[in-house]
Amino acid sequence: MEEIGLEEKFEIEKVKWEKTLEEMGLDKIWKKMVAITPFPGKTPMFAEVWFVMPFTRNFFREVGINPELWQRLKYENFVEWSYRVDRAVETSDRCMKEKIPKEEIYWTKNLCYLSHPPAYLCRPDVGKSSCVALYGKYATCEYVHVDDFTREVYWVNGYHNEDGIPVHRWTVGADENISKYFDAEDDVAFTQSTAEHTAPASRKELDERLDRRHLRTGIKIRDAPKKHWDPYDWGMAVRDVITDLRIESFPKWVHATLYMSCVSMISSTIAQSVLTSSEFFIYVYYGLNTTALGINYNLFSYVPLPPMIRVLIGLPQETFVKRMSQLFLGGYDAFHRYTCKEKKIPNLFKLKRYTFEHGQFFPHYKGIPPPMVIARAIPPSLQKINLKQFLETPPSKEFWEILESEARANRETGEIPPADETGRMYFLLDPSIEPLKAKDFPPMDFNEGQIWPFDITREKVEIMVEEGYDGSGRNIEYYSELANKKMGKK
Amino acid sequence: MPLIGTKKWFEATTKAWNSDPDNVKSMAEVQESILLVVDDPPIKGLREKVESDVIDPEILKRMEAENRAELILNIEDGQIKEFRFARPDDRPTVILSGKYEEFEKVGKGEAETVWQILDAKVKFKGVLPRFATYIDEYTKLWQIIIANTEVP
Incomplete structure (x- = not known):
């Protein structure tokens, strides 16, 4: 069979996607949603996500998204990801040296984003071992970020890991729309090389690095998503170039597996700005398991995909979320924090506040869903789906009523x-458990976050707060058990 | 303008739509039975203003008790064939539900249909591609209904 060329393959995928949007009527609706696009008249890739995520639907209208703000958000997204890992390394170093008392294991000061990408919090000891389990003893993980409108790679940054701990940050490149916002701290971090990190020597070089071409195809790193439709293929295309760069710059790492983590700006910001860890885990599930949303391409990619993740995403959503929470946070649920201060990432702080006040699924669900409700969320889908993919146990009576009336779920088949x-x-989301409200919690510092039991309800939060729990994670087990006793739970 | 919910109101709205060939042409391929579930309808004082022959007393009683009006708008070949209170045996193909004031905002041009739905102020149930194709026409329909409505 004759092999089709890259451009032809891209065009086929593009036409297929546009046809899907048209058949669903989404193309016509998108044209009416000018208030949430920074570039009216252009359709972003993964437009399906823009329709359903309150982040884009509500927040972009609230702040009045425009081209300048779009670029600024890309910068804020970049620095927050980068400094998260730097902070995680410091935290894990400290925790390995100090002997952390049992009651402080889940103290938010001891939790860190030791994952790749650094999107979920974990205990430092667990993060280290799980990173080895996921990526291997030696791994280089580079994050590749792509603009939803131009389809250009605008930064590539990541870490080399030894024994599950990031030991060296490697900034491959970042375009001038990112570096134009750099402050003095960023210039040191991303345009200078030290024992801890390596970067091109200037903003100009940082941008030019994205013009490195693939030896065989001649495609620039920057342009890979313009030639390849699916994020998995972006990773495949970019990985060869990054491999060559790694051989040039870090010959001592050639033995380590090189992972590419590819994502668009919107998906990345959604992942970075989640309110809670359980929320993040459902998005990971959807990102790698897009059939759950009825989408026939990836929204995010790991190249290569760590085998353990392949196994985990085969589980029902609810089981996946519970396993991930157990694996990384001992079965607790964290309110994620930002590493950067508000001055550096003011728009991400606005987004977090908005989400905290309204809830992640506003306006269809008013408030913050408890973790066990999030784990059982049923997403909108472009294809027929089945409840079995999402739930471990049948829905409550109240949840069934909503599933039937709003989604036309079939009780017999679960379809x-x-x-x-x-x-x-x-x-x-299941209405039989009352949504949590921002006012239920002790004052929230978005640079600290909070941590709560996975089985929280408004009643349990109230009791824990009354008994003196401050959300910090110190003595969380004690307060959780105390609340359980008061509630008559075994 | 006729009072909301009266026979004259249904007739006037139907006539206003059907008498404009542009309206009919714009929805010429549409065959939908639209159920409008309107919460908080402005019916306070309606009882005092209308006679029993212009509004069914049973329906008025039910509307007052439930604080909700259920209306059926049957469109065939772009024309409103029927506009009346809903009956249990109706089989709607589209359901639009929300507070009267939310429909009114669209009718007065203060809000866009697409955002009323995405913001869950008006809930839509039906075949999305068909609705998306005629979203401007639905907006026009609300405008005509609201423009022909007098509230007590």
Whole structure:
């Protein structure tokens, strides 16, 4: 069979995607949603996500998204990811040296983003071993970020890891729309090389590095997503170039597996700005398991995909979220924090505050869903889905009522028709457990975060707070058990 | 303008839509039975202003008790064939539900149909591609309904 060329393959995928949008009526709706696009008239890749995520639907309208703000958000997203890992290294170093008392294991000061990408919090000891389990003893993980409108790679940055701990940050490149916002701290971090990090020597070189071409195809790093449709293919295309760069710059690391983690700006910001860890885990599930959303391409990619993740995403969503929470946070649920201060990332802080006040699934769900409700969320889907993929146990009576009336779920088969047949473009969550409210919690510092039991309810939060729990994670087990006793739970 | 919910109101709205060939042409391929579930309808004082022959007393009683009006708008070949209170045996193909004031905002041009739905102020249930194709026409329909509505 004759092999088709890259451009032809891209065009086929593009036409297929546009046809899907058209058949669903989403192309017409998108044209009416000018208030949430920084570039009216252009359709971003993964437009499906823009329709359903409150982040884009509500927050972009709230702040009045525009081209300048779009670029600024890209910068804020970049620095927050980068400094998170730097901070994680410091935290894990400290925790390895100090003997952390049992009651402080889950203290938010001891939790860190020791993951790749650094999107979920974990105990330092667990993070180290899980990183080895996921990526191997020696691994270089580079994050490749792509603009949703231009399809250009605008930064590549990552870490070399030894024994599960990042030991050296490697900034491959970042375009001038990122570096124009650099402050003095960023210039040191991303345009200078030290024992801890390596970067091109100037902003100009940082940008030019993205013009490195693939030896065989001649495609620049920057342009890979313009030639390859799927994020998995972006990773494949970029990985060869990055491999060559690694051989040039770090011959001592050639033995380590090189992972590419590829994502668009919108997906990345959603992952970075989640309110809680359980929320993050459902997005990981959807990002790597897009059939859950009825999408036939990846929203995010690991290249190569760590085998353990392949196994985990085969589980039902609820099981996946619980396993991930157990694995990385001992079964607790954390309110994620930002590493950068508000002065550096003011827009991400606005987004976090908005989400905390309204809840992640506003306006269809008012408030913050408890972790066990999030784990059982039913997403909107472009294809027929089945409840079995999402739930471990049958829905509550109240949840069934909503699933039937709003999603036309079939009680006998568990099937839920696609969005085009019902018009449902939002998540459904179990109403039998009351949503949590921002005011239920002790004052929230978004640079600290909080941590709570996975089984929290408004009642349990109230009791824990009354008994003196401050959300910090210190003595969380004691306060959780005390609340359980008071609530008559075994 | 006729009072909301009266026979004259249904007739006037139907006539206003059907008498404009542009309206009919714009929805010429549409065959939908639209159920409008309107919460908080402005019916306070309606009882005092209308006679029993212009509004069914049973329906008025139910509307007052439930604080909700359920209306059926049957469109065939772009024309409103029927506009009346809903009956249990109706089989709608589209359901739009929300507070009267949210429909009114669209009718008065103060809010866009697409955002009323995405913001869950008006809930839509039906075949999305068909609705998306005629979203401007639905907006026009609300405008005509609201423009022909007098509230007590």
